[in-house]
Amino acid sequence: MSEFRKDPVQNRWVIIDPDYPIDDRGLYTVDLPDDLPALDPDCPFCPGREALVGPELLRYNFIPKDGVDWDIRVVPNRVPVLRVETQIEKEADGIYDWMSGVGADEILIESPYHNDLPHRIQPNRVEQVFWAIHDRILDLRKDTRLNYLFYFKNFGHQAGDVVVHPHSRMIGTPFIPATVEEELLGGEEYFDLKERCVFCDMVKQEMKAGLRMVAENEYFISFCPYASRYPFETWIIPTGHLSHFEASSKNHLYNLAEIYTETFKKLHKVLENVPFAMVMHNGPLQEEDLPYFHWHLEIYPILTCCPGQAMGGQIYTNPVAPEQAAAALRGESE
């Protein structure tokens, strides 16, 4: 029997219908050889080809070993959709609004090793990834034209990804992306009404209920949200209130790296090499310490192709209840 569940932040109804058939033409998978090499001479992101991808915006070095001397590199996207060099110009075109494509478009190379897949990468390396995002935010927010840094990672070509080498992307924009704007508005409305952060309420209820929990450590939980739009949708969120990722402490990022790798190991155990999209929803660049917003990561495994039903109206039909998904991820038999 199907049911409707409402997302408490965005006030969007989702249909959860465990009887709804999952597309029977097979589930998506990222086709990777078992013996993916640690270094691939043809990969543009592997060591030895650094000069190919242009000047570095950030680099974490380490003591050279086997000819590899870096942990993390951030480089401008070779085909950027936005450029910081662009002058900001705004114009009306009749009733329409136009703005020049000013912004940042950067690639974060998460590891020198080609085969550091999300379920295999070590927590200490992931911690470096999060420090790199942290440092790029500190740098980019100095450009007051930019109001948001959109961090995301796509894995697998069904998620729009081309290169296997572990990497993610950061797009800095003068505007706040629509989905984040909706969360900010929803969070503010809830706060006005209840004087509490809706995300904090969610975290407390999930920890208490337990049935949608995936993993937990000192500073973070991962869970399948109540109104999950996609099967096995999973969020990672700090348990204490924190609107801005860049205000994280060392202990936060250490714990974040730990729960990140644990969560991806669990996802891989159940869904194997499933393609996914992961996004960070963060507070706006030019604001700080919002009482009504709470930064988090959202992971959407892409099991089948996207339904037009969701495309044109945001009516999502999810055939896997989040309680069922979370139990599977926790390793409990169904």
Add this chain to the structure above:
Amino acid sequence: MSEFRKDPVQNRWVIIDPDYPIDDRGLYTVDLPDDLPALDPDCPFCPGREALVGPELLRYNFIPKDGVDWDIRVVPNRVPVLRVETQIEKEADGIYDWMSGVGADEILIESPYHNDLPHRIQPNRVEQVFWAIHDRILDLRKDTRLNYLFYFKNFGHQAGDVVVHPHSRMIGTPFIPATVEEELLGGEEYFDLKERCVFCDMVKQEMKAGLRMVAENEYFISFCPYASRYPFETWIIPTGHLSHFEASSKNHLYNLAEIYTETFKKLHKVLENVPFAMVMHNGPLQEEDLPYFHWHLEIYPILTCCPGQAMGGQIYTNPVAPEQAAAALRGESE
């Protein structure tokens, strides 16, 4: 050089970047044999197998010819995500809102003929399709628990479609889908400010500018919207103000069928058998004659797989400017 364009209804910025590469692993296409038969004995929607798909909710008959005696049939979805028989129940689950899955889930079989593809179907048959939607709306709005009827058509398995036989789907829900709600709110804000319908303003500007126009007749235009999220996104909209599709006159539906077939012929000429999703955005079931909303059809050709960039934040990057798309659809050389 990329640019930002703002959707005047939903206030969502889109990146238009003609330099952005379209996925080079080939464009999606719906794999159909050239000699698709008019009648397929294995198709559940073809004549002769009517009993298989359950009781009819609507049927338009015609004088029997070659053993075929109907034009249009509407049947309940065999695996419905929602059922009208369900009692409406609402509950709080802590901070979350829950509601039983009450609603309608119907399949509109658009033709008895298996090969009546969108670019080949005749206008007089399409007019019957629109009359069927009209009649289902009149019937379903009597159920005052339902506040919206979501009409959509997916073509091709990349759009989530399984059956080739021309069909579309109607889902009736107690709530208004998030995207339509955003359009209603955006339309109302614009109206409060300017005392004009934003859609009417858009139609006037498009007709005057011409460069994004695809087709035009007495009552309708089709055009590629200014802030198109997808390459070749195309809308069909009545030129006169009309918030509710079901308030259409006979002349409206005749002209709608004509522009619909003309638009799909043009899309097919440029994009061949491209998968697509099409949705109707209509006024809410239990309201009528809204001065700030204007019903329309939105067509999204699915050229490549969906980017996670759009999934998690609604930041869309469109590599084909709507002016370029519209010129190609009008048959002008680039």
